Amino acid sequence: MINWLDDNKDLLGLTLAVLGLLVTAYTVLIARRSQRRDAFMRIHETLLQPEIQEGRRLLFNISRLEDVPALGTSEYHLINRALAMYDTLGHYVAQGYVSERHVLDVWHHSIRDIRAPAELFIAVRAARHRTSWKPWPYLRKLFDKAAAFRSIEDCCTPPDGG
Numbered sequence: 064m065i066n067w068l069d070d071n072k073d074l075l076g077l078t079l080a081v082l083g084l085l086v087t088a089y090t091v092l093i094a095r096r097s098q099r100r101d102a103f104m105r106i107h108e109t110l111l112q113p114e115i116q117e118g119r120r121l122l123f124n125i126s127r128l129e130d131v132p133a134l135g136t137s138e139y140h141l142i143n144r145a146l147a148m149y150d151t152l153g154h155y156v157a158q159g160y161v162s163e164r165h166v167l168d169v170w171h172h173s174i175r176d177i178r179a180p181a182e183l184f185i186a187v188r189a190a191r192h193r194t195s196w197k198p199w200p201y202l203r204k205l206f207d208k209a210a211a212f213r214s215i216e217d218c219c220t221p222p223d224g225g
Contacts (some may be wrong), residue, residue: 099159099160099161099162102155102160102161103155103161103162103165103166106148106151106152106155106161107169109148110148110149110152110170114141114144114145115144115145115148116145117141117145118141118142118143118144118145118146119145119173119177121138121141121142121145122142122145122146122177122180122181122184123176123177123180124180125142125180125183125184126179126180126183127183128183128186128187130183131183131184131187134191142184143184143188145177146177146181146184146185146198146199146202147199149174149177149181149199149202149205150198150199150200150201150202150205151201152166152170152201152202152205153199153200153201153202153203153204153205154201156201156205156208157201157204163208166205167208167209167212167214168214168216170209171209171212171214171219172209172218174205174209175206175209175210178206178209178210181206185197185198185199
């Protein structure tokens with residue numbers, strides 16, 4: 064046995080080093096998964112705050128450009144904040160901070176439902192700037208992802224099952 068260890072100490076050292084790397088990689092993956100879950104929970108809780116919910120509710124009052132609240136009103140600021148949070152959510156998805164699948168599983172209907180009024184709000188907001196600035200690029204990408212998303216849950220299954 065001693066002779067075998069002397070003859071194979073390089074192999075044994077390499078084996079232990081590889082084993083150490085595998086344990087380290089596994090630990091990093093577990094930590095990353097936990098961080099992504101925590102980030103998702105934080106942004107999810109933020110989107111459920113009463114102020115953000117009120118901003119979403121106010122969005123549904125917008126069906127024409129003329130319905131967009133005036134700049135400086137509390138309604139305008141609530142809508143603006145809600146859309147900014149959705150843009151942050153889109154940024155988190157784009158950067159891989161949160162799982163796109165988790166975000167879409169939970170928020171796809173809400174994101175789809177706010178698209179039309181949000182686009183009107185965004186058009187008014189962008190028109191107030193004298194540049195070609197386009198607010199909330201990540202939100203717009205999130206709109207497209209949510210539109211294409213179909214959940215495996217019953218929420219996206221037509222009542223007739225087809």
